[in-house]
Amino acid sequence: MKLYVVGLGPGGVYEMTNRAVAALEASDVIVGYTVYVDLIREQFSYKTLLATGMKKEVERCKIAVEECLKGKTVAMVCSGDAGVYGMAGIVHEVARMYPEVDIEVVPGVTAACSAAAVLGAPLIHDFVLISLSDLLTPWEKIEKRLLLAAEADFVICLYNPSSKKRHDYLEKACDLIMKYKAKDTVCGYVQHIGREGQMSHTCTLEELKSAKVDMFTTIIIGNSETRLIHEKMVTPRGYEKRYEV
Amino acid sequence: MKLYVVGLGPGGVYEMTNRAVAALEASDVIVGYTVYVDLIREQFSYKTLLATGMKKEVERCKIAVEECLKGKTVAMVCSGDAGVYGMAGIVHEVARMYPEVDIEVVPGVTAACSAAAVLGAPLIHDFVLISLSDLLTPWEKIEKRLLLAAEADFVICLYNPSSKKRHDYLEKACDLIMKYKAKDTVCGYVQHIGREGQMSHTCTLEELKSAKVDMFTTIIIGNSETRLIHEKMVTPRGYEKRYEV
Numbered sequence: 342m343k344l345y346v347v348g349l350g351p352g353g354v355y356e357m358t359n360r361a362v363a364a365l366e367a368s369d370v371i372v373g374y375t376v377y378v379d380l381i382r383e384q385f386s387y388k389t390l391l392a393t394g395m396k397k398e399v400e401r402c403k404i405a406v407e408e409c410l411k412g413k414t415v416a417m418v419c420s421g422d423a424g425v426y427g428m429a430g431i432v433h434e435v436a437r438m439y440p441e442v443d444i445e446v447v448p449g450v451t452a453a454c455s456a457a458a459v460l461g462a463p464l465i466h467d468f469v470l471i472s473l474s475d476l477l478t479p480w481e482k483i484e485k486r487l488l489l490a491a492e493a494d495f496v497i498c499l500y501n502p503s504s505k506k507r508h509d510y511l512e513k514a515c516d517l518i519m520k521y522k523a524k525d526t527v528c529g530y531v532q533h534i535g536r537e538g539q540m541s542h543t544c545t546l547e548e549l550k551s552a553k554v555d556m557f558t559t560i561i562i563g564n565s566e567t568r569l570i571h572e573k574m575v576t577p578r579g580y581e582k583r584y585e586v
Numbered sequence: 587m588k589l590y591v592v593g594l595g596p597g598g599v600y601e602m603t604n605r606a607v608a609a610l611e612a613s614d615v616i617v618g619y620t621v622y623v624d625l626i627r628e629q630f631s632y633k634t635l636l637a638t639g640m641k642k643e644v645e646r647c648k649i650a651v652e653e654c655l656k657g658k659t660v661a662m663v664c665s666g667d668a669g670v671y672g673m674a675g676i677v678h679e680v681a682r683m684y685p686e687v688d689i690e691v692v693p694g695v696t697a698a699c700s701a702a703a704v705l706g707a708p709l710i711h712d713f714v715l716i717s718l719s720d721l722l723t724p725w726e727k728i729e730k731r732l733l734l735a736a737e738a739d740f741v742i743c744l745y746n747p748s749s750k751k752r753h754d755y756l757e758k759a760c761d762l763i764m765k766y767k768a769k770d771t772v773c774g775y776v777q778h779i780g781r782e783g784q785m786s787h788t789c790t791l792e793e794l795k796s797a798k799v800d801m802f803t804t805i806i807i808g809n810s811e812t813r814l815i816h817e818k819m820v821t822p823r824g825y826e827k828r829y830e831v
């Protein structure tokens with residue numbers, strides 16, 4: 342009884358791996374959040390497609406496991422990579438009572454990597470991913486991580502930077518980060534990566550505070566060496582210290 | 587004049603995105619480290635394939651830029667994602683004098699994500715990537731980052747954990763991390779991901795100290811909530827605190 346958890350990457354089928362496409366082709370049933378199922382609906386319309394709404398993650402997993410227990414091969418689809426703030430974890434948790442369900446996580450391109458590619462090459466050195474959503478994580482823990490990440494001079498990639506209820510979280514995060522990083526640190530953000538309406542911007546950390554972002558925005562804050570080359574955000578790996586570049 | 591920088595993902599063509607395959611198909615010349623060019627040699631034998639050895643990164647970029655300036659469409663290939671410790675940065679640096687070279691980074695599945703998929707779902711919450719290679723980064727900076735990442739209770743993913751010259755670096759890193767993380771923290775590592783001889787292991791942080799790893803190993807050290815479910819490493823997102831899982 343196979344249950345694939347498949348990362349679609351940033352957009353539709355074009356940004357999926359061949360392995361991810363093969364997993365969907367091998368499945369009888371595809372389960373996912375409506376927006377993500379819509380990304381592959383056309384190509385996989387001959388499959389049973391079960392879409393559920395936002396914040397229905399646990400319910401969605403239960404549906405996937407139930408279908409699997411009926412003898413169906415099931416794929417649970419996620420945007421980006423299923424293993425980064427995605428459904429791979431909760432699927433394992435929900436299915437823990439059914440060891441006969443064989444879970445295979447099929448990785449995809451996570452938003453950090455697809456945003457970085459649009460912005461240039463900001464993740465060339467050590468970096469952290471932090472979600473600003475405090476729906477499931479206490480804000481105090483998020484604050485502590487932001488401060489320590491800034492102190493360590495990591496490149497910082499922010500997921501879920503804002504929502505209607507959390508409109509000032511990015512501003513708060515930038516203020517914390519500025520305790521260690523300079524105001525003119527090179528930053529960038531990308532909206533609707535790989536989809537209609539994709540937009541990208543670069544700015545300073547000070548300017549980022551008042552950037553208009555939403556939950557579909559991925560933000561990258563450079564380290565102390567990140568700079569702009571022809572409008573692209575580039576973090577050096579260090580070759581220039583040893584070689585003539 | 588197009589210069590693609592293409593992440594191949596962990597293995598060969600099967601783990602590439604459709605977009606990455608399209609970029610190689612659109613190219614006249616494919617440049618890369620010998621081991622990576624070999625991964626796609628069979629399928630792209632009709633292209634001009636230029637392979638260079640290890641530690642020839644700057645030279646490789648210069649070759650790619652030169653070919654591009656001759657009017658060729660060029661693809662520089664990297665393992666995993668070209669933007670994570672990959673060639674995307676140095677390509678921008680080497681090509682900075684030639685704004686006519688249009689660089690497009692095509693993202694791929696980075697080793698953190700492909701290792702996580704093999705191990706279960708360890709990257710479901712905030713995490714850091716740290717390379718233990720001190721070839722281009724002072725060891726003191728690496729130490730500082732390891733300590734602050736451990737203090738913040740991030741999941742920690744280690745790239746380049748060992749080499750012949752750096753055989754005791756993983757042990758040193760574990761000792762530093764154990765100043766903040768418990769000895770029985772759930773850890774895992776994967777060797778030769780997506781390639782012949784793929785092997786994965788889970789262990790405690792204490793056991794990880796003496797694990798036999800090489801430069802082709804990716805290591806994931808859990809956070810304080812990471813646990814094993816049927817031998818798989820799972821970091822909770824936090825759903826169990828709000829929902830019945």
